[in-house]
Amino acid sequence: MQRLWTKSFILMTLGLLFLFTAFYMLYPTLPLFIKEMGGNEKQVGLAMGALMLSSVVLRPFVGGLLDRFGRRPFMIGGLLLFILAMYMYNWVGGIIMLIGLRIVHGMSWAVSTTSMMTAVTDMIPSARRGEGMGWFSTSMTLAMAVGPMIGLGIMQGTSYQTMFLFAVGLSVVALLLTLGAKMPFQPHTNKKKIQIFEKSVLPVMAPIFFLFIAYGGITTFVPLFAEQIKVNSGTFFLVYAATLALSRPIAGKLSDKKGETAVIVPALIIAILALIVLSFSTSLLGVLVSAVLYGIGFGSAQPALQAITLRLAPEDRKGAANAFFSTATDLGIGLGAMVLGLVSEYMSYHILFMVSALSVMISFLLFIIYVRRLLKFKQLPSAKTSDSVSL
Template sequence: MEKEQLWTKDFIITSVVNFFMMFAVFLLLVTMAPYATETFQASSSIAGLSASIFIIGVLCGRLFAGRAITKTGNKKILMFGLVLYIVTTLLYFAAISLPALIAVRVIHGIGVGLATTAASTMVAQMVPASRKGEGISFFTLSMVLPTAVGPLVAILLTQYVHYNAVFLLSLLLGVISLVISIQTRDVQPAVNTKDTAQQPFSLSNYFEKGSLPIALVAMVVGLAYSSVLSLLTVYAEAINLVTAATFFYLVYSITVLSTRPFSGRLTDKKGANIIIYPSLVFFAGGMLLLSQAQYSWMMLLAAFCIGLGYGNFQPITQTIAIKRTSSERMSLAISTYYVFLDFGLGIGPFLLGLLVPFTGYRGLYLTTVIIILFGAICYFWIHGRKDKTFHQRYAAETAS
């Protein structure tokens, strides 16, 4: 039986657009705090807020994107999000005060939240059902690569050029994304004839209950991963492994790049459990190793294990969220999944940071091992114990 086509023009363009958006996100995420400090003499806490407040905008964008996509279509929301992204990127040049900069960050986040949710929904709808896991795994590479490339480019630009170069590059990425996204075809499923507009206060208009359980699992495990995103640099400085930390995300990205295509295909054939359980074991092992790192090789080995673990856990749980809902509510399923995942990634640094005065950074990373094990138990009760039956039923439905 011939495989259904995955690498279509629309799939490639949408993946490139998502890559450019996430590239710009990490460009600005890394540079915003020092920019606020140097330009507006912001305190360390306010400078951190100028960087992290972006996630509030993203959450708002994702929250309303699902319903908006259902009503107006993917492409319109994608284009609107990109236009909003371009306009707010221009406003970085005009932000002459700290409150103005923070406001721009929030609106910018809304644009990114709308655009990336629409892109994810388009891909989920265009990927053949029989290759859903493989397609989502490939697409989510467009979110992984920027974590390695974005910070590196941002640091080079700020060191050798100027902060304005970061803003210009972000603007260019947005304009290119808008131009090439015009060529995409809007993939919109048949919409349920029930008029959701008559129920404006119903939570079901904003959240998909079918994807909510696995989204909660992603939130818990994402909470643990947030410590890597936000606290690794400070931890590396404390244990004198700064050089190793600069290569951490490179090792992580290479590991994810080399394993995700296989994990996606295996999920399509055997179900999610064959990937999820080993990935959580590797993730917990990587965080344990990170907590005890005394040499560079230990930190880089931890990056490898975390890449095998969290790097494969995330796209497979997203695939589960998509498979557990009907096609007409797929946009809501994706926005629900990302709202909770982003919330875990966003609130994690704050909650875990509260532990540092009591446990130190090593104790903090040990604590994340417990969080991951709790996430594994949640996964088992929510989905894992029913995965074999679910996979067989889904395979039968897509084959018919």
């Protein structure tokens, strides 16, 4: 069996863990920071969405450049800009300035994450795609769960400024870790036109987009919802993180043995149930049950969908495929934060989570109708088609 746990794979996986932890520390704390500055729900959604939408614009170009010039230059440049942007939160003086900073931060997020994720997928043996992607995605989504908890803890125990500086420190560690990794990908020597559009992966982008609309609602509004019902939102993210860490490696191996569809279909159903439970929650018990279900559902579906994305793409277009996947996730999170911000302002958080459940239902239907049929039609080989795929 081909070796998965190489030094470079470990360094890159840890680098992603630190980077994503720093990034997601801001998700529950920035809405509270904006409220403290005098902002409303609409401005919370705008500020949270501005980062994701700016990254959406840039990612397809980054993907094409990665396939032409390699991963390392963009990885280092993106991380340096990310560190600078994170530090600048200490100097924000108003909502307009914050939105401008979020746009710059989104650009750094697009470059750093697309290059790092593509570099990791280069390192995973094709025969262990599901397992490898399960572990590497676990580091990211574990950070998505642990990051908010750490951010809230530091903010509540000290100050926003201390939290921003801690996030800067984590980002520096991510940069140092990735500098020690070897990049197996060799840049193309031909002078063909740089391609930013990868049509082979378009069918799977819609299910991913609608899945991440709900995720945008979870990360942005669970802290505010928890505050309303007198529950510590850190508990939700802690239980979600623990569940995800336990379930994702199992889902990855199942994906290798039975195929991604066998994982995605039940996972999306469980995610829908999680959001419905959260919608009706009025106490800690409902929040905990929802966190467990969402950890299993979202945690299993996300890496399997990314695996399909990379398997659909040609071998020399992995950078573009990763960029498209991340574009769909960013667009979903960004628009989700904005649209659901309006829902929460004019309706309620309970309605917000029901709308989120509806979004995952749409993701489920699109996957069943289009993606599953496509996979059956093409009869995609699992591990034998490429030797540098992920998930």
